[in-house]
Amino acid sequence: MAKNKDILKSKTKYRSIWADIIGVTATFVIFILPFYFVVVNAAKSTEDSFRLNMAWPKHWMLWHNMKKVVSDYHWHILKSTYNSFIITIFSVAALVIISGMTGFVIHRKRNRVSSVANVLVLTALVIPPAIVPTIWVLQKIHLYKTLIGMIAIEVAYGLAFAILIFRNFIATIPKEIDEAAIVDGCTGWNLYFRIIFPLLKPVTITIGIIATAGIFNDFTNPLYYLPGEDNATLQQTLFSYVSRYSTQYNYLFSDILYITAFPLLAFIFFNKRIVAGMTAGSIKG
Amino acid sequence: MAKKKGIKSPYSNSLLVPSATLYMILFFVPTILSLFFSLTRWTLQSWQFIGIDNFKLYFSEENLRIGFRNTIIYAVVTSGLKVIIALYLANFLSTKLRATGFMRSVMFFPTLVSTIGVGITFSILLDPYEGVVNHGIKIVAALVGKTTDGPGWLVDPNLLPILSVAFVDVWKGVGIATLIYIAGIAAIPRDYYEASSIDGASARQQFYKVTVPLVRPAMFSVIILSFVGGLRSFDLIWAMTGGGPGFISDVVASINYKQYTSGYYGLSTAGNVILFVFVTVLVFPLSRFLNKKEVVI
Numbered sequence: 001m002a003k004n005k006d007i008l009k010s011k012t013k014y015r016s017i018w019a020d021i022i023g024v025t026a027t028f029v030i031f032i033l034p035f036y037f038v039v040v041n042a043a044k045s046t047e048d049s050f051r052l053n054m055a056w057p058k059h060w061m062l063w064h065n066m067k068k069v070v071s072d073y074h075w076h077i078l079k080s081t082y083n084s085f086i087i088t089i090f091s092v093a094a095l096v097i098i099s100g101m102t103g104f105v106i107h108r109k110r111n112r113v114s115s116v117a118n119v120l121v122l123t124a125l126v127i128p129p130a131i132v133p134t135i136w137v138l139q140k141i142h143l144y145k146t147l148i149g150m151i152a153i154e155v156a157y158g159l160a161f162a163i164l165i166f167r168n169f170i171a172t173i174p175k176e177i178d179e180a181a182i183v184d185g186c187t188g189w190n191l192y193f194r195i196i197f198p199l200l201k202p203v204t205i206t207i208g209i210i211a212t213a214g215i216f217n218d219f220t221n222p223l224y225y226l227p228g229e230d231n232a233t234l235q236q237t238l239f240s241y242v243s244r245y246s247t248q249y250n251y252l253f254s255d256i257l258y259i260t261a262f263p264l265l266a267f268i269f270f271n272k273r274i275v276a277g278m279t280a281g282s283i284k285g
Numbered sequence: 286m287a288k289k290k291g292i293k294s295p296y297s298n299s300l301l302v303p304s305a306t307l308y309m310i311l312f313f314v315p316t317i318l319s320l321f322f323s324l325t326r327w328t329l330q331s332w333q334f335i336g337i338d339n340f341k342l343y344f345s346e347e348n349l350r351i352g353f354r355n356t357i358i359y360a361v362v363t364s365g366l367k368v369i370i371a372l373y374l375a376n377f378l379s380t381k382l383r384a385t386g387f388m389r390s391v392m393f394f395p396t397l398v399s400t401i402g403v404g405i406t407f408s409i410l411l412d413p414y415e416g417v418v419n420h421g422i423k424i425v426a427a428l429v430g431k432t433t434d435g436p437g438w439l440v441d442p443n444l445l446p447i448l449s450v451a452f453v454d455v456w457k458g459v460g461i462a463t464l465i466y467i468a469g470i471a472a473i474p475r476d477y478y479e480a481s482s483i484d485g486a487s488a489r490q491q492f493y494k495v496t497v498p499l500v501r502p503a504m505f506s507v508i509i510l511s512f513v514g515g516l517r518s519f520d521l522i523w524a525m526t527g528g529g530p531g532f533i534s535d536v537v538a539s540i541n542y543k544q545y546t547s548g549y550y551g552l553s554t555a556g557n558v559i560l561f562v563f564v565t566v567l568v569f570p571l572s573r574f575l576n577k578k579e580v581v582i
Contacts, residue, residue, distance in 0.1 A: 130319030
């Protein structure tokens, strides 16, 4: 970050206020207008939203539309909110814990196990999962169409990326730290959880954020592994509302807004941390 | 056990057990099984061995060939655009601007929101008759004295639907690519810029002669991540066009899903194996090629 700031300083004289103005305008048109479109249309009456334009709503009906969307179909969306939260929270927690452990052992042990593991990690990063056979396996172990099964899948599919980032970060932690702990008799699980894991906080946050966004917004995996009305996650619900609200755009956009609200809130509160963490965590192999 | 402790490695293999178990049961075993089940007619309860008939069927159908073509186009267009656009954006955002933080954050936000939500929103914005985009085009055309209906973004009978989805994918994913580049640019030693500016290099020359060559590691991450993502992508296409009109914008992943919902489990698994081979054949040589060219800072 310090280096970054140095580069910035040296170029200060080349940039005028125009770069700012053009940049901010372009950002508004390209990235903010679509969100503005969603918000104003979510706040319109059904007839008003039918025109699908960017105009300000005649009557601001956002609260009314939201209530309707949330209570519709016997409060179905609350059930799917619950499913989404359970899946996201448990799989992200499990993912950061077990992939950190794995990254640690793979990096520190220089033997056959770790080289095989490295290959498996890279393979899993690239190869698409075999979907129908996975359903078959889940059926055999009685986890198909269950939240636990879904959590296990999200963790299994998230492992490769998380292990890779953890491993690269652990490479920057001096081995002397482990050795000092080992001399004091701290080995195995204790060594990892008492000494190393606390040092991984920045990268744990980064991976936690990426995984939370990925799993919360995951549509494809629940589509295959968690079918059924009662099991629907928020993304499934949103998708099925497209046909239900096909002519009532205000409700459709309210639904999109409801689902986007969670990442939006997280983003507003943790904005600095997210972008800084992302920049810090994604560097260097 | 207590006596053995002295020789035992302090890095216990048991730390690997949870991830290895999940990986084996839910990823490795199904991948191996898919090689077998792709050769069967399969109902999930019973199977019947039919040799390579599934693969023959897959390649003989016109629609499935379109799926292949689209998968390649989609992956190349999305990763190509992300690699180039994000590089310029990152360079722009690495300079001293008052609004850098704001622009970085806003650009990154689409990464965090629902792909399905983005897909639905853009499919409405791109509607050929009612969509805001075509309304805008008509207004601009009227200003310069022309009349046009605007393109049929998602309903065009040619390549436009898959390209439109690819553009939306770029819109959504360019923020994360930009952040990877920004991190890469921040890691370039400051001396190179100092030395080159003493030699009288302009900002543009610094960009092409210093930043671009030295940001290569970040560039390769962006290429590989977005290319693999593009080859496997399903949800945005499914939300925006559903593979339509007809089968014009189907990709391999969406064809596999359609076979799955129709109960052709063996055929869908064959499609999965094809995608698997396809990705492997394209990505591993690409990554080896890129690694060879890597420069050491």
